[in-house]
Amino acid sequence: MKTPLQQINISLPNGISLYLKREDTIHPYISGNKYRKLKYNLLYLQDHWVDTLVTFGGAFSNHIAATAYACHEKGISCVGVIRGEELWKEVVTNPTLKFAQSCGMKFEFVTREQYRDKEHPEFLAYLQAKYGTCYLLPEGGTNALAVQGCEEILGNDTAEFDYICTAVGTGGTISGLINSSLPHQKVLGFPALKGDFLTKEIQQWTHNNRWQLIHEYHFGGYAKVTEALIAFLNAFYEQTQIPLDPVYTGKLLFGVYDLITKGYFTENSKILAVHTGGLQGIAGMNQFLQKKNKTLIAYADALKNQ
Structure with missing residues (x-):
């Protein structure tokens, strides 16, 4: 485009x-470069019949907001792993999280220490166990x-x-x-x-x-x-x-x-x-x-x- x-x-x-x-x-x-980053990732996900996308971001992440809407548009379940376990209290006041939730995104709030280890095999295994066979998209959507x-x-x-x-x-x-x-x-x-x-x-x-x-x-x-x-x-x-x-x-x-x-x-x-x-x-x-x-x-x- x-x-x-x-x-x-x-x-x-x-x-x-x-x-x-x-x-x-x-x-x-689905703003700017996030549209470009998500394009082929979502096509891959749909072609491989994966039901859920799991991705990562902070409280005001453009990637979280764009992914939530893109998955809503495509009928794909999505989960946002959010840096900061205290943010569950702010979903209704945080404009990014509120928007993502309105698009159907579920949240997994984690501590900043856990977030730093988000690519550790044990943590990824935990996500797979909790959300089933899911497509893991890195922070910022870069792959x-x-x-x-x-x-x-x-x-x-x-x-x-x-x-x-x-x-x-x-x-x-x-x-x-x-x-x-x-x-x-x-x-x-x-x-x-x-x-x-x-x-x-x-x-x-x-x-x-x-x-x-x-x-x-x-x-x-x-x-x-x-x-x-x-x-x-x-x-x-x-x-x-x-x-x-x-x-x-x-x-x-x-x-x-x-x-x-x-x-x-x-x-x-x-x-x-x-x-x-x-x-x-x-x-x-x-x-x-x-x-x-x-x-x-x-x-x-x-x-x-x-």
């Missing part, structure tokens, strides 16, 4: 032009089938770009982009998490070295934000009417703009940034910001009315 390319009509130096690949428009609930789906983000309409830029969570999206990029293109990844572990994750899925991870724009780590980032999101929306999520694409665009001002990109470059969706997480982020008496993401109400 092809998604629109939208030029960002903000004056940029050195003849540089910036476009956004609007993957966020691909589906109203070989997910990478295959993300390879379809780029196409003939993106061949003119010099740089392909994306946020990075578990590494599946950038791996697909690397595999389908053209020889003249460089893929830049902006991790939302601290740490250098992603390089090895990506290398297992990719077959060229025309890519680089840029680690300076995680804002303290996964799901962490600053006043400067929130100000950027609000200003960007005011100028373009394009909503960005605060965990992934917002940090990506902040980083791209900063690198442009620092002269990172060659003169007359054409840059494509991939909007991977995740807008459902804005409601939860605003709950957090409100409790801290911080500036809110101003366009949250506008998204509700779309």
Whole structure:
């Protein structure tokens, strides 16, 4: 499925032009790269007559929300293994979990210690024993089938770009982009998490070295934000009417703009940034910001009315 390319009509130096690949428009609930990651996984599951999908995520996970709706749409039972055993008390107030539950997702709340061991054979055996023969989909949805789906983000309409830029969570999206990029293109990844572990994750899925991870724009780590980032999101929306999520694409665009001002990109470059969706997480982020008496993401109400 092809998604629109939208030029960002903000004056940029050195003849540089910036476009956004609007993957966020691909589906109203199965957002952006999650649609791509789930596509072949759900086809595999249906072809192999597996009744239940079990996957993993945190309290405001885009993957949990998208998987819940996708399984609802396909008539597949699904279970979300959720990090934080105390969150069972917050299902009715947490917008992501409330939505996932409304789609029919069942929850398995576990401690953070248990979650860290979620790939241990004993824990996986426990899930299989409790939920029967089920399809286990990793956190973030990244596996070989997910990478295959993300390879379809780029196409003939993106061949003119010099740089392909994306946020990075578990590494599946950038791996697909690397595999389908053209020889003249460089893929830049902006991790939302601290740490250098992603390089090895990506290398297992990719077959060229025309890519680089840029680690300076995680804002303290996964799901962490600053006043400067929130100000950027609000200003960007005011100028373009394009909503960005605060965990992934917002940090990506902040980083791209900063690198442009620092002269990172060659003169007359054409840059494509991939909007991977995740807008459902804005409601939860605003709950957090409100409790801290911080500036809110101003366009949250506008998204509700779309």
